[in-house]
Amino acid sequence: MMTVTPLMVIPFILYNLAMLGLMGGGGIPALQHDVIVLSMLSGAIWSMALGDLFIVVALVVLFLEILKATRNGSGSLINHTLSMLVFIVFLAEFLLVQDAATQVFFILMTISLIGVVGGFAVSIRSADRDISIGL
Numbered sequence: 279m280m281t282v283t284p285l286m287v288i289p290f291i292l293y294n295l296a297m298l299g300l301m302g303g304g305g306i307p308a309l310q311h312d313v314i315v316l317s318m319l320s321g322a323i324w325s326m327a328l329g330d331l332f333i334v335v336a337l338v339v340l341f342l343e344i345l346k347a348t349r350n351g352s353g354s355l356i357n358h359t360l361s362m363l364v365f366i367v368f369l370a371e372f373l374l375v376q377d378a379a380t381q382v383f384f385i386l387m388t389i390s391l392i393g394v395v396g397g398f399a400v401s402i403r404s405a406d407r408d409i410s411i412g413l
Contacts, residue, residue, distance in 0.1 A: 282353040284361040285343055286390045289336040290368060293386060296328060297377045309382055329382035336389045340396075347397035348404055358397055365390045 295301055302308035309329030316324045326334075346357065368387040371378045 281346065281349075281351075282356045282360065284357060284364045284393075285339040285346075286336070286361065286364050286368075286393055288339055289332055289386050289389075290364065292335065293332055293378075293383060296332075301328060306377055306380055309380065329380070332382055333385055333389075336386050340389050340393050343393045344396050344400060347400040350401075350404060354401060358394070358401065361390075361394050361397055365394050 292301075296304070296308045297306075298304060299308070302311045309327060309332075311328050312325045313328050313331050314324075314326040318324050343361065347354070365387070368383075368390050372383055372387050
């Protein structure tokens with residue numbers, strides 16, 4: 279069951295938990311809270327806000343989703359369908375919810391779209407290769 283679950287639901291849930299106040303003060307200002315602050319060798323201070331961390335998590339999840347798309351099996355069609363539904367939910371929330379109208383959420387939604395299109399493209403390409411080998 280875990281193999282057909284779209285992983286892009288993880289950043290979606292994390293973002294909504296932050297908006298509900300379960301990660302800091304809640305609302306859009308929660309995205310600006312620094313999660314990591316490091317002093318660099320150059321003397322500069324590097325910091326990563328919660329919203330930036332969500333984007334990094336989404337990029338890692340995107341990589342794992344593309345890897346999942348290379349597998350052929352009975353669950354791949356279900357996985358693609360659920361990934362498309364996650365993107366549609368991202369889009370609906372972006373258009374309808376005031377706290378979702380941020381750059382961070384838009385980038386997460388775009389990463390979800392890239393995951394859907396990339397997953398379909400990789401699956402079609404690997405299926406095409408399987409057919410050409412069989413002939």
